[in-house]
Amino acid sequence: MKRHLISAADLSRDDALLILDTADELAKISDRSIKKLPTLRGRTVVNLFFEDSTRTRISFEAAAKRLSADVINFSAKGSSVSKGESLKDTALTLEAMGADAVVIRHSASGAPHRLAGWVRGSVVNAGDGTHEHPTQALLDAFTMRRRLGPLDGRRVTIVGDVLHSRVARSNVLLLSTLGAEVTLVAPPTLLPVNVGSWPCEVSYDLDAMLPKSDVVMMLRVQRERMNAAFFPTEREYSRRYGLDRDRVARMHDDAIVMHPGPMNRGMEIAAEVADSPRSTIVEQVANGVTTRMAVLYLLLGGADLGGEIRQ
């Protein structure tokens, strides 16, 4: 594996499977009363969050703590960043503190790439702008695999604001690496102009895709898109691209519904769909901790996992 996890494209098929298999092993300890492993004792993981994301931050924090790492949470608010300190100066500060891994969330696409040029530790991308969110894709793949088995040949339909979605980019890359067949469904305004060059299919017709899908993943529609002429009204978007009960009825029995959260209930997904047995939304959150443990464990070169779990 590479030293950093910045893009899902950094992962070979073997890398991705190793992370998922490791997460499977680690999931076993999540069921124990004592959930902690000593693996990363003495190592420092910094959560560097320039964007509010309590969900992702606590997921990484829980993952690092269960591996016994020291965790430093550095959020932009109340720090020197709000006084105008540059990303580079922040990076050099973390470097001086001896961070072994930096988990970064940033509103600018590519910020983790820049950070990786300024620190020696491993950089884990926890979401950068409208670029990527590779650990989300890993936890999604982990969730799919637990429900459906191996992903080769599985049909995954990703629906919504692909243009601005880091989740979609990472999922397309990772799922194609894992052999799944991905179709993106969105109004044409919310697809990148050259999406035809991506390793997936594209459709404007959600209804046509539903019966063929093993997974339907709904993306969040950001409020600010609603006033920028990407689509006429919320109501029309919901009618054409929202997942409601009638649409779910056209999916086959074992097919699942996913959403990276946070959801706009009633917009891209109906409440009853989000809360149905097909929905993996709560599992995704739990699996996030396990998958991120696997990522930190492997990037920071943890010792023999089997031995530790048996102890």
Next chain:
Amino acid sequence: MSEQRSTVVKGARILGGEPADILIRDGIIEEVGQGLTGDETIDARGLIALPGLVDLHTHLREPGREDAETVETGTRAAALGGYTAVHAMANTDPVADTAGVVEQVWRLGQEAGHCDVRPVGAVTVGLEGERLAELGAMADSAARVRVFSDDGKCVSDAVLMRRALEYVKAFDGVIAQHAQEPRLTAGAQMNEGAVSGRLGLTGWPAVAEEAIIARDCLLAAHVGSRLHVCHVSTAGSVEIIRWAKSKGWDVTAEVTPHHLLLTDDLVEDSPVGAYNPIYKVNPPLRTRADVEALRLALADGTIDCVATDHAPHPVEDKETEWSAAAMGMIGLETALSVVHEAMVETGLLDWSGVAERMSYAPARIGRLAGHGRPVEAGAPANITLYDASARAGVDPSAFASRSRNTPYEGRTLPGRVVATLLRGRPTVLDGKLV
């Protein structure tokens, strides 16, 4: 009173031709021939003699951003790049939108003395795109402004653009348009295409440039005015300009060296890492197909000239995440080498073509007297001596520019400016400032 001392440039290959001697007296080329002698001699054996280069598009940053560049440092860079005249863009602080500011810049250029500085005047007050600046006052000032531009911003209001085009006819001015439709480029970060889609950077569509160029060509034709298009960057823009010229309309265009060489995939994959803002520039780097179209257009004259768009920025404005970084690249000290690689080594231009595109045409467009004249008897002795056989890695630490934001660091480029003569006076000798 004794006669002026004379200088003879020995054995220079004028425009790459046979070696000849160039005798200079009193700032004027007195004679071109064989076996000439003078009080002083510059050995130019093996070197190509070009007319002093003229840049239509330079950001000298003074007044206001002297941390990035000054007239002094920028014109030193220009001389080292073989330039004898540069047009200083108006987007300074304060903006060059009054006779006072343009005269200040002009005077700073005179005092520096490394090359002639011709200020560009802003089209609109404060570059705000709302009302015309006093274009006539700038034209009548000591700076004798003939090129007007809101560069950095587009004169997007069609009525204002029409009026500006019409108004400057009274003093033979030209509007140099930065063609960028603002609504189509809100928040834009890089060329909209396959790379921007993968990188999740807001796209800067080619149509945002092309739509303005098409509109402006039609406006210029309608009012019978002169339009100059700054930094053309797309194949579509080339087609529109070719069409406008075929109609006989008075439209000229420039291309930057970087748009002749670099492409948008460098943002994703380069030796300096992905998302490195050293490649962030306005207009953005485009695709290989655009680069090919621009080269052919420069070769066939659809694009009239090369202009550097030398845009210095301090380190802290580039060592950031991509979206926070300033747009622009420096280019004065590498322009001739880049054109050499992109146009001469590819067989698209010979050295007389380079002279046309980098000296005669920009001087003509800028109505700049005393520059852009052939290296021949009777012309002002503005001469660049160039060693076309040299080849070296680009070393930013050796630049005279105050800034270091070159996209060519570590790259090997052909050629080297050995000497620059401004009205017979060397500003550069042996590749060093005099």
